[in-house]
Amino acid sequence: MRRATSSAKARSHAYRLHGNAALCGADARRASCRGARDRGRLHPAPRPAQRGKKLQQSAVHNWAEDHDLPVRTPGSLKGTDEQAAFAALDLDVAVVAAYGLILPQAVLDAPREGCLNVHGSILPRWRGAAPVQRAILAGDVETGVTIMQMDAGLDTGAMRLVERTPVAGKSAGMLTDELAEMGALMMVRVLSDLHAFAPHAQPDEGVTYAAKIDKSEARLDFLTSAVQVERQIRAFNPMPGAFFELDGERYKLLAAEVVPPADTVAGAKPGVTLDDALTIACNPGAIRATRVQRAGKPAMDAAELLRGRAIPKGTRLA
Secondary structure: OOEEEOOOOOOOOEEEOOOOEEEEEOOOOOOOOOOOOEEEEEOOOOEEOOOOOOEEOOHHHHHHHHOOOOEEOOOOOOOHHHHHHHHOOOOOEEEEEOOOOOOOHHHHHOOOOOEEEEEOOOOOOOEEOOHHHHHHHOOOOEEEEEEEEOOOOOOOOOEEEEEEEEOOOOOHHHHHHHHHHHHHHHHHHHHHOHHHOOOEOOOOOOOOEEOOOOHHHHEOOOOOOHHHHHHHHHHOOOOOOOEEEEOOEEEEEEEEEEOOHHHOOOOOOOOEEOOOOOEEEOOOOEEEEEEEEEOOOOOEEHHHHHHHOOOOOOOEOO
């Protein structure tokens, strides 16, 4: 029997696991089945990199190959051949994290203890593709991770373990990293003693859906309140990046602060700068940009940007 480790940054958290396990997914931070007679990986096919378009394998794929574990990259699990190959692994449990393919019922039923998923919200709130971003945009006080027993529905399965964390002040990138670390540790706890974390049904009340983020949502809407604009900036950092346009150039706002009411200007038009420090009127209130990125340039503090590219008071941003 080997020890199983799970880590976001190669830190070791060891538990003894029993049985056969496999990981379906591409995110090494979210879950691990190392040890426990690891039977291999189902993984999304390598994708072209942004530059050069060469196929690029994920860290999970590389790790598995380095440790002589078999990796399968089916384009679909709907075919009987792939389903039979999965069943032949003779699994006790499968862990699914950031996989991207629909798991048919035959796949869900193949492991003796079923398939477990790491979901980045406190279910049933924010079922779906973008729970972290939607939680920030909605102004949720807290979010968390649910270890879920998968069924055929969209994040409707029974819950085995839930943990929580505050949202305030965190960008989507920061929160995703935190939840990934939480989820990895939680999954290993559950795998270490499945029967101690019996599944229980999700509540019928409080169901919300986290729709996939559309790039059009990233354009900053200064017609909304300063509080909402600041949430928008955090929710879309790092991707796709909340932005405004000026003189045909796109500027991403990576961080901003809500300006105290005493520093705002009564009657200011939304989207117009109130000073030379990139303080922008909203409806109501104002935000002051603190971290900015021009197209094709590295991110920088707003003060550094303004030393090289003045945006004077009264400038209208689109």
